[in-house]
Amino acid sequence: MTKPSAPLKKKPAPRKPAAPPHAAAAFDKAAPEMNALERDALIPINIDIPRAVSQVLGVLPGLLALRPLIAERLPTHDVGLVDRLETYALAAWYAHLAWLSSGGSQSGLKPLLEEAAPLRANLLGDAEALARRGLVDAETVADIRAGNGHMDTASDLVALSALFSGSWSEIAGKTAATEDEVRRAGELGPELLAALGVREHGAAPGPSDAADKRARAFTLFVNAYDQTRRAVAYLRWNEGDVDAIAPSLYKGRGGRGASPRDTDAAPQEDPLEQPDAAPASPDAAAP
Secondary structure, three states, rough: OOOOOOOOOOOOOOOOOOOOHHHHHHHHHHHHHHOOOOOOOOOOOOOOOOOOHHHHHHHHHHHHHHHHHHHHHHHOOOHHHHHHHHHHHHHHHHHHHHHOOOOOOOOOHHHHHHHHHHHHHHHHHHHHHHHHHHOOOOOOOOHHHHHHHHHHHHHHHHHHHHHHHHHHHHOOOOOOOOHHHHHHHHHHHHHHHHHHHHHHHHOOOOHHHHHHHHHHHHHHHHHHHHHHHHHHHHHOOOOOOHHOOOOOOOOOOOOOOOOOHHHOOOOOOOOOOOOOOOOOOOOOOOO
C-alpha cells in the first residue's frame, strides 16, 4: 500500500508557461474534448488565466507524485485528469493568447517592448534579492534569468508576476517591487506575446470564435484541476496541506480559499461575454 508522505509546509513556486508552439500543440491535442463541451457547461472566466496556468504548472510535479496514491485509494476517480492536466493548462494558455491577438493587437509592439524590458529587469533584480534571502525559490528565479529574446521576456513577466503574487504575504515590505508592477507584469506578458504572434502570423480568428475557444479551454483546465484538488483534499485531509500541494485558483474570493471547490464563490458572468482588451479582475493578478 502506498503511504502518505509528511505534510508539505510550503507550496511550490509557479512556473512560466511553455512557448506558443508547444502550447499550440497542447491546444490541438485537447481540441476534441473542448469541442465536446456543451455551451451551458462553460465556466465563467473570472480569474487571471496566465497566473492560474503558472500556478498549476508549478504544483504539477507534486500532483504527479500523488498519482499512485490517487489510483490506489480512489479507484473511481479519473486519474487521467492528472496525466492530462499539463496539456489542459497549456491549451488554456494558448487559447488566451489567441483571444488577445484576435483583435489584431490593438497595442503597438514597439511600446510594449519598451515597457517590458525595464519591468522585467527591475522585477528580476528584486526576485534575485529575495531569492538570496530564501524568500522565493532560487531555482525558479534562475530559470527566469536564463530567458532571452522577446518571447522569453513576455513569458518571464508572466512568471515573475505569478512568483511575486504567490509569495506576497511573505515578501510584502521586504522588496522594492510594488503591487502595481506585479499586476502590470501579469497583464503585459500576455499582451506582448499576442502582439508578437500577430507580427509573425497575423491576427487570430475573429473575437467571437477566439472567445468561444478560450472559454472551452479554460473550462477543461479548471474542471480537471478542480477534480484533482478534490482528490488531494480527501487524501491529505489529516496532513492539512492541500493548499500547499494544490492551492485554490480562487484564493481570496468569498472567504472560501480553503475549500476544494472555490468556483462557487466567484461572481458569475457569461464566459463568452469578454471585452477585447486584456482582462484583469481586481484581484486576479494582484498579490
